[in-house]
Amino acid sequence: MMGRHWRTLSGALRRLASTPLATLVTVSVIGIALSLPAGLYLLLANLGQASNGLEVQPQISLFLKPDAGKDAQRQIEKQLRSHAAIKTFRFVGRDQALKELSAGNGLGDLAAGLPNNPLPDAYIITARENDVAQMDKLRLEVSQWQGVETAELDSAWAKRLNAMLDLGLQLTFILAALLAFGLIAGMGNIIRLQILTRQDEIEVSKLIGATDRFIRLPFLYHGALQGLLGGLAAWAIIAVSAQLLNLNVSRLATLYGSAFQLEGLALGDAAALLGSSAFLGWIGAYLAVSHFLRHFRISHH
Amino acid sequence: MISLSQVSKRYPGGFEALKDISFSIEKGEMVFVSGHSGAGKSTLLNLIAAIEPPSSGSIIINGQNLAQLRPAAVPFLRRNFGLIFQDHKLLYDRNVFDNVMLPLEITGFERSEAAKRTRAALDKVGLLEREKTMPIALSGGEQQRLCIARAIVHRPSILLADEPTGNLDSAYAGEILEMFKSFNQVGVTVLIVTHDERLIERFGARTLHLQHGILA
Numbered sequence: 396m397m398g399r400h401w402r403t404l405s406g407a408l409r410r411l412a413s414t415p416l417a418t419l420v421t422v423s424v425i426g427i428a429l430s431l432p433a434g435l436y437l438l439l440a441n442l443g444q445a446s447n448g449l450e451v452q453p454q455i456s457l458f459l460k461p462d463a464g465k466d467a468q469r470q471i472e473k474q475l476r477s478h479a480a481i482k483t484f485r486f487v488g489r490d491q492a493l494k495e496l497s498a499g500n501g502l503g504d505l506a507a508g509l510p511n512n513p514l515p516d517a518y519i520i521t522a523r524e525n526d527v528a529q530m531d532k533l534r535l536e537v538s539q540w541q542g543v544e545t546a547e548l549d550s551a552w553a554k555r556l557n558a559m560l561d562l563g564l565q566l567t568f569i570l571a572a573l574l575a576f577g578l579i580a581g582m583g584n585i586i587r588l589q590i591l592t593r594q595d596e597i598e599v600s601k602l603i604g605a606t607d608r609f610i611r612l613p614f615l616y617h618g619a620l621q622g623l624l625g626g627l628a629a630w631a632i633i634a635v636s637a638q639l640l641n642l643n644v645s646r647l648a649t650l651y652g653s654a655f656q657l658e659g660l661a662l663g664d665a666a667a668l669l670g671s672s673a674f675l676g677w678i679g680a681y682l683a684v685s686h687f688l689r690h691f692r693i694s695h696h
Numbered sequence: 697m698i699s700l701s702q703v704s705k706r707y708p709g710g711f712e713a714l715k716d717i718s719f720s721i722e723k724g725e726m727v728f729v730s731g732h733s734g735a736g737k738s739t740l741l742n743l744i745a746a747i748e749p750p751s752s753g754s755i756i757i758n759g760q761n762l763a764q765l766r767p768a769a770v771p772f773l774r775r776n777f778g779l780i781f782q783d784h785k786l787l788y789d790r791n792v793f794d795n796v797m798l799p800l801e802i803t804g805f806e807r808s809e810a811a812k813r814t815r816a817a818l819d820k821v822g823l824l825e826r827e828k829t830m831p832i833a834l835s836g837g838e839q840q841r842l843c844i845a846r847a848i849v850h851r852p853s854i855l856l857a858d859e860p861t862g863n864l865d866s867a868y869a870g871e872i873l874e875m876f877k878s879f880n881q882v883g884v885t886v887l888i889v890t891h892d893e894r895l896i897e898r899f900g901a902r903t904l905h906l907q908h909g910i911l912a
């Protein structure tokens with residue numbers, strides 16, 4: 396029985412090879428359609444990777460007024476220590492801040508050139524709750540204390556970025572689902588045309604005792620193979636696009652002191668892409684043949 | 697083996713091709729069906745092979761009532777038959793060998809066994825040398841013999857032949873009928889449709905005579 400599967404598979408391959416142009420067009424269309432959601436997914440996954448390296452534990456930076464004075468500072472520290480929502484805090488004096496800045500980013504020359512230190516004293520606060528809304532409430536509260544110039548929520552952008560990536564991912568899945576429907580319908584139509592050219596064979600087979608399963612099999616292989624080839628095309632499109640983008644990405648990343656590189660599809664993701672494209676082709680073919688068999692009547696002379 | 701009782705067939709559109717047909721054929725019998733063009737001969741074969749449903753009456757094949765057959769069981773019923781169609785129904789996109797092989801592929805025969813049986817069937821009808829030929833390149837008589845090879849390759853218990861000698865001269869027709877007789881002698885039930893009364897006379901077998909859908 397395995398023999399029949401092999402023969403059917405090679406038959407389907409031969410059929411695809413016998414109409415190279417039509418096969419190429421179909422495979423390209425499927426490939427392009429699939430590379431849209433798969434490429435988007437890849438881009439989002441890469442961005443997620445990149446932002447994962449960043450501090451996501453949000454902090455509040457509390458900047459003091461330049462003329463706050465020791466009394467106000469003591470009062471602020473007392474309030475920080477006793478506040479229920481605050482986990483830790485540390486003081487960053489203006490001198491230290493300038494030193495860190497010039498050491499960290501190679502701006503030493505710039506700092507040395509300044510007539511006086513423009514940085515304020517600051518407290519870096521981490522909260523007990525990581526929730527952005529809670530953090531923002533806390534930020535607002537501390538910003539109104541005596542001697543405070545301003546309070547800023549750091550790393551909130553990372554959260555926001557993550558939220559946007561999630562949204563992007565959801566949109567990608569919706570897009571993928573829509574394209575999946577389109578692909579099934581398109582494949583169904585391709586198989587329908589295949590069926591029409593092989594109607595005699597189906598009729599004779601049915602007349603001499605073929606089951607619907609037997610009749611369906613070659614078309615299922617045809618659909619799955621075409622889907623698989625489309626998936627491979629999508630994979631190739633994505634790999635080439637990632638390579639092309641990387642030329643520019645690495646230039647951009649160097650500017651930010653990062654070694655960020657767009658990664659191609661991971662092996663697991665690629666397997667999922669190929670598997671689902673083959674599966675969609677299979678389903679399209681299944682629906683087309685079943686529809687045909689349901690409405691098929693044996694013709695008479 | 698084959699038993700019809702009060703079978704009628706009315707086609708969509710209202711034409712009644714068969715009226716109140718009752719007969720039965722025993723296992724191992726050889727029977728002719730004769731009648732004028734449009735008498736309902738092909739319709740009768742189509743009902744027996746479960747290709748068309750009867751409008752009324754019951755048909756029993758090998759003890760199975762066709763009316764009670766699940767659709768999924770129909771293919772397996774059909775494998776009891778060797779069918780020779782009036783319009784041949786050969787597949788013109790594959791060679792002689794592959795045409796004959798088809799019934800064995802359908803029943804899931806192992807490849808080498810299938811090839812062996814295919815050659816045996818082709819040998820029986822004298823087409824072994826032509827196995828690579830496309831059907832379109834065969835003469836009318838050769839095409840008819842190809843149909844016979846395809847009908848017998850899976851060793852059916854019932855042979856239903858619709859005008860198997862349709863466009864052959866009487867010498868050839870006699871040869872083919874001898875072939876059917878030899879199948880019949882090894883136990884195959886044979887039902888042959890023909891409008892050639894002289895042929896029937898020559899063989900002198902039991903004959904069902906149809907006239908305007910009525911068994912005379």
Ligand SMILES: Nc1ncnc2c1ncn2[C@@H]1O[C@H](COP(=O)(O)OP(=O)(O)OP(=O)(O)O)[C@@H](O)[C@H]1O
Nearest residue numbers: 695707708711713732733734735736737738739740
């Ligand atoms: N599918 C169909 N739909 C409607 N009428 C049909 C159909 N098939 C056959 N008929 C009619 O039924 C009658 C019997 O047809 P059938 O094919 O059984 O005749 P036959 O005896 O085989 O004739 P012939 O010797 O010419 O082959 C004919 O009048 C034909 O027009």
Ligand SMILES: [Mg+2]
Nearest residue numbers: 737738739782
């Ligand atoms: Mg007829």
